[in-house]
Amino acid sequence: MKYNLEVNNLTKEYPDFKLNKLNFKLPAGKIIGLIGKNGSGKTTTIKAILNLINYDGQIKIFNEDNHELTKIEREQIGIVLDDSFFSPILNVHDINNLMRHFYHNWNEKQFYKYVKEFKIPTNRSLKEFSNGMKMKVKVICAISHEPKLLILDEPTNGLDPIFRYEILDMFSKFVSNNTNSILITTHITSDLEHIADEIIFMDEGKIILDTKKEVIDNSYGLVELPKTDLSTINKNAYSKILQYKDTCLLLIMDKTKFMEEYPHLNIRKPSLEELMLLIVKGV
Amino acid sequence: MNTIKGLMLKDLYVFKNYKKNIYFSIIVFAFIIAMASIRINVLVYGSIIFLFFFGMNSISTFSYDENSEIDKYLLSLPITRKEIVFSKYLFTFLNSFLSLIFGFILSLIISLLVTHEINSFFNSLKICFLAFTSVSFLMCADIPCIYKWGVEKGRMQSVLVPILIFFLLSFLSFIILLIFPNLYNLITLDKLLSIAPILCLILNIFFYYLSFHISYKIFSKKSI
Numbered sequence: 183m184k185y186n187l188e189v190n191n192l193t194k195e196y197p198d199f200k201l202n203k204l205n206f207k208l209p210a211g212k213i214i215g216l217i218g219k220n221g222s223g224k225t226t227t228i229k230a231i232l233n234l235i236n237y238d239g240q241i242k243i244f245n246e247d248n249h250e251l252t253k254i255e256r257e258q259i260g261i262v263l264d265d266s267f268f269s270p271i272l273n274v275h276d277i278n279n280l281m282r283h284f285y286h287n288w289n290e291k292q293f294y295k296y297v298k299e300f301k302i303p304t305n306r307s308l309k310e311f312s313n314g315m316k317m318k319v320k321v322i323c324a325i326s327h328e329p330k331l332l333i334l335d336e337p338t339n340g341l342d343p344i345f346r347y348e349i350l351d352m353f354s355k356f357v358s359n360n361t362n363s364i365l366i367t368t369h370i371t372s373d374l375e376h377i378a379d380e381i382i383f384m385d386e387g388k389i390i391l392d393t394k395k396e397v398i399d400n401s402y403g404l405v406e407l408p409k410t411d412l413s414t415i416n417k418n419a420y421s422k423i424l425q426y427k428d429t430c431l432l433l434i435m436d437k438t439k440f441m442e443e444y445p446h447l448n449i450r451k452p453s454l455e456e457l458m459l460l461i462v463k464g465v
Numbered sequence: 466m467n468t469i470k471g472l473m474l475k476d477l478y479v480f481k482n483y484k485k486n487i488y489f490s491i492i493v494f495a496f497i498i499a500m501a502s503i504r505i506n507v508l509v510y511g512s513i514i515f516l517f518f519f520g521m522n523s524i525s526t527f528s529y530d531e532n533s534e535i536d537k538y539l540l541s542l543p544i545t546r547k548e549i550v551f552s553k554y555l556f557t558f559l560n561s562f563l564s565l566i567f568g569f570i571l572s573l574i575i576s577l578l579v580t581h582e583i584n585s586f587f588n589s590l591k592i593c594f595l596a597f598t599s600v601s602f603l604m605c606a607d608i609p610c611i612y613k614w615g616v617e618k619g620r621m622q623s624v625l626v627p628i629l630i631f632f633l634l635s636f637l638s639f640i641i642l643l644i645f646p647n648l649y650n651l652i653t654l655d656k657l658l659s660i661a662p663i664l665c666l667i668l669n670i671f672f673y674y675l676s677f678h679i680s681y682k683i684f685s686k687k688s689i
Contacts, residue, residue: 229537229688229689232540233540234537234688234689235688236688254543256543257543261542263537263538263541265537266533266534266535266536266537266538267535268475268533268535268538269475269529269532271478271479272478279474280475281471282471283467283468283470283471283472283474284468284471284543284544285542285543333541
């Protein structure tokens, strides 16, 4: 299998935080969603991939160590960073002017096509834009030079549901050629429900769940029942439990087996948010 | 080279944010030069006003970069740390140099229009180049401080470091003159002016070369 991104034993230590031996691979044609609460290490992982920080371990992009990527290889990466972009005094024309100096294969025609499509004002500076509008410009910049790998840090932040849908659709089309890939971090886990092929869940600098989306869809289950009924369930039948005042939520890893044992209980597919909650807060 | 051009263009766009102030300042300075040209050699004073007022403006581009955290974004694009630092120095140099040239030409025109004569053209030019070297010294001392501490946090250091270097060099000169008192008679203003072009060239190359390497070393080790 061809991988566009490989992260091996990625470790980064700060005085109050440690990214601990992260391993994952992003195959061509796939989308990996990196989820986790604030401070879980998602952005540090992105920074290491982009070589913005020193780290231990190895990161390969297009089968090359990321320290040794040539400019041509780096041109094949598209970036959206949540907290960093051009100065807010620039307008869309200025940004286009700059980007064509930075990318040989900058596609001006495509850039303006997206600008028109997403109704971005061309004569106003970024400081006059809403957060969502700014994010649109960032996303357009990331995809207007025909990259093969998109690394997106919170790309749906501040976007309205309609544009989120459009942009997620665009991402799905982007990987449909089976050559391109996307690594995406987001707080809005519902975005990943529709597009991600693999979900990596991080907590306190560690990967605590790395699974294919289809496994979550087909094997994982969620059962909600009154606390009084909990004694009727074998403890080995569920992997995590979250207790509320009168009810409790059970995370089931093998829903087929569970349904055979407890056919009278209603089992449903967990959302990524519920999964995240149960893994972090459940016991 | 295309990348360097792009990075310099990014810095140039910062200036468009206060282009009205720039135009207004040019008019005000032109008026002051015209008034002063009756009494003093405005070729020197006019040029120096422009050099100090506009030539040191490139520091403001660091501030804009810091506020938008653009370095993180730029380094994610196919741009190297060396290109970012190099473009800053090239921009700083060109900005100061063009400010001086613009100030000099404007002062020359005003002087010709008002007094219909030019006093000591070449000596004025030489003094301007010495002033330009002083600005280069200030900028080259400031930029590594900005890379080390940032514009906001390094405000104090940006003031103190050039002063400290200046006092150290002055102290060194004082010691040298104590040891070799004859040098005092050898270095006169006329002699200094006669070698000014070559002296300025050597000092500018030295300041920019040294400062660039210090800044690049700091920036290459920096986690963004």
